[in-house]
Amino acid sequence: MEVIEVAAGIIAHEGRYLIARRKAGVHLGGFWEFPGGKREAGETLEECLRRELWEELNIRIGTPTPFQIVRHEYPEKVVELHFFWCRIETGTAVALDCAEVRWVYPNEMAAFEFPQADQPVIAALREKKVSFR
Ligand SMILES: Nc1nc2c([nH]c(=O)n2[C@H]2C[C@H](O)[C@@H](COP(=O)(O)OP(=O)(O)OP(=O)(O)O)O2)c(=O)[nH]1
Numbered sequence: 001m002e003v004i005e006v007a008a009g010i011i012a013h014e015g016r017y018l019i020a021r022r023k024a025g026v027h028l029g030g031f032w033e034f035p036g037g038k039r040e041a042g043e044t045l046e047e048c049l050r051r052e053l054w055e056e057l058n059i060r061i062g063t064p065t066p067f068q069i070v071r072h073e074y075p076e077k078v079v080e081l082h083f084f085w086c087r088i089e090t091g092t093a094v095a096l097d098c099a100e101v102r103w104v105y106p107n108e109m110a111a112f113e114f115p116q117a118d119q120p121v122i123a124a125l126r127e128k129k130v131s132f133r
C-alpha cells in the first residue's frame with residue numbers, strides 16, 4: 001500500500017502544546033491531533049508543515065526541529081507521520097481548517113481522543129523526553 005507522508009507540528013508555548021480537533025467526516029474525523037497534513041509533490045516536509053499550519057491555523061512558525069517519525073498502518077491507509085517541534089513566530093492560532101483548537105499540558109492529553117499513531121509522541125511529551133529550546 002502507498003505510504004502517505006504527513007508533517008505535523010508539536011507547537012510549544014510555556015509548557016503547553018497546541019492540539020486541533022479534526023473536522024467531522026474526514027479520516028479520523030473528530031479526533032484530536034497535532035496539526036499538519038499531507039506532503040504535496042515538490043514540497044519538503046518542512047515546507048509542507050509551514051503551509052499546513054498557515055492554512056489550518058493562520059500561524060507562521062520559526063525553524064522546526066525534527067523530533068519523531070511514526071509509521072502507522074490504519075486499516076484504510078498507511079501514514080508516515082513526521083513530527084516537528086516548533087514555536088509560533090507570528091499570528092494567533094485560530095481554527096481555520098479544523099474544528100477546534102486547544103492549548104494543553106501533556107498530562108491533560110489523556111482526556112482527548114488522539115489517533116493511535118500519536119500515542120508514542122504523547123508519551124514522550126508526558127515523560128518530558130523533549131528538550132525545551
Ligand atoms: N495532521 C495530523 N494527521 C494525523 C495525525 N495522526 C494521524 O494519524 N494523522 C493522520 C490522519 C490523516 O490520515 C493523515 C493526515 O492527513 P490530513 O487529513 O491532516 O491531511 P491534510 O491536512 O493534507 O488534509 P486534506 O487536504 O487531505 O483534506 O495523517 C496527527 O497528529 N496530525
Ligand SMILES: [Mg+2]
Pocket residue numbers: 035036037038052056
Ligand atoms: Mg490536516
